[in-house]
Amino acid sequence: MNLKEQLKAKKAELAALKTQIESGDADAIKAGEELAEAIKSLEIAIAEAAKAHDLLAMIGDEEPAAEDVEEDGIKSLMVQAKSVDKNVKGWSISANVKAATDTMTSVQIADIDKTVVPQAQVEKVTDLFSGATISGNAVTYFTEDAFEGTSPAVVAEGAKKAQGSTGYTSHTEALVKIAGYVKETDEVLEDNAFLASAVEDVMRYRLAKVENAYAIGKIQGTSGIGTVTYTDSGNTGDADSLVDAILYAKTQIDSTTPYTADCVLINPADYFALITAKDDNGQYMGGGYFLGAYGNGGYNPSYRPWGLRVVVDSNVVSGEPIVAAGKEAIKFYTKNGATVKVYEQNEDDALYNRVTVLAEERGLVVVKCPAAVVQIEAATA
Secondary structure, three states: OOHHHHHHHHHHHHHHOHHHHHOOOHHHHHHHHHHHHHHHHHHHHHHHHHHHHHHHHHHOOOOOOHHHHHHHHHHHHHHHHHHOOOOOOOOOOOOOOOOOOOOOOOOOOOOOOOOOOOOOOOOOHHHHOEEEEOOOOEEEEEEEOOOEEOOOOOOOOOOOOOOEEOOEEEEEEEOEEEEEEEEEEHHHHHHOHHHHHHHHHHHHHHHHHHHHHHHHHHHHOOOOOEEEEEOOOOOOOOEOOHHHHHHHHHHHHHHHOOOOOOEEEEOHHHHHHHHOOEOOOOOEOOOOOOOOHHHOOOOOOOOOHHHOEEEEOOOOOOOOOEEEOHHHHEEEEEEEEEEEEEEOOOOOHHHHOEEEEEEEEEEEEEEOOHHHEEEEEEOOO
16 A cells, blocks of 8 residues: 555545544544544645655656555655554654666766854853752742841950841742744755754854843842942932942942942943943053053953953843842742754644744842942933
8 A cells, every 4th residue: 555545544544533533532532533643644744755756756867656665665754653652743744755766867966165254252141140040830939128236246254245137028929931943955954954053053142132132121220239320420310430430339339238349230331331441641541452541461351340240241231231249139030041952843833844943041140139239321311
């Protein structure tokens, strides 16, 4: 029995179950589902065999007979089908098909320039925070309330020890999902491994960019974080300039919380202003592009104002950097990390010889000590 005959038989079997399926018979429904999967597989196999038959007819001297096509490739398909777990949704099998009378088919393949433009790397905001991997779909965490009292303190012998107290507020939040996909032809991914890796790199790059935007927005939207204002005029605000405000914010965290400020999130325009600032002698404050300030070393790409680690990201509002004790006050929970998956049987991909490349991650950024995060703002006139 050839493939078309098998397909006709399977459709007849499914039609015979119509009355039982309409009556809700569970066994009939299950049998119908299995027959439907078998019909889909047979239709795909027939289409692939026909495609191979047409291709060989175009490049060969003689057109192979239909029975020859099935004799060679289809037997291979049937052998594979016996070992496939049919309970796995989206399973597929394949075989190379050629006419039995062909001794060798020669096909010219064009040379491929495998030089791919390197994908830029994203410095992830979440690398500044402490991290944890969870198995659930939500996180209950505790934020630290203001500390009261003077404990611990030096006490005299026999004197009562100092008392202090603090409280914690619980919060429960669900993980957020960041995901996206692209469509690629399976020929591209199969024939050119370098393109497959390039697609994955692009998806991871874009995933990291969106993760940064999410993390920054989550921090800025947290209730209770500190603020520092500045003005370049020197008349109002806590600090006279943006660079002073960064130090002011660091000092505020170091002096009013148990933690030490260790990072600053800053807009590219603000970072540019910092590293190109000059003194009255025209020397770069952050090191020149050749010799640096007063000949003391060249420009360092990891230049850190006031010793703070920097992440430059356009999602930070210009003029409003964020200073934080990132490793101690902020946490990034993830589930399974970032993943890139390839699906061969999504939607109508099989009909177009393409695959779906999906990148996704689930995570949650939480500020556990709002006072140890400071939003810098320009003072209003």
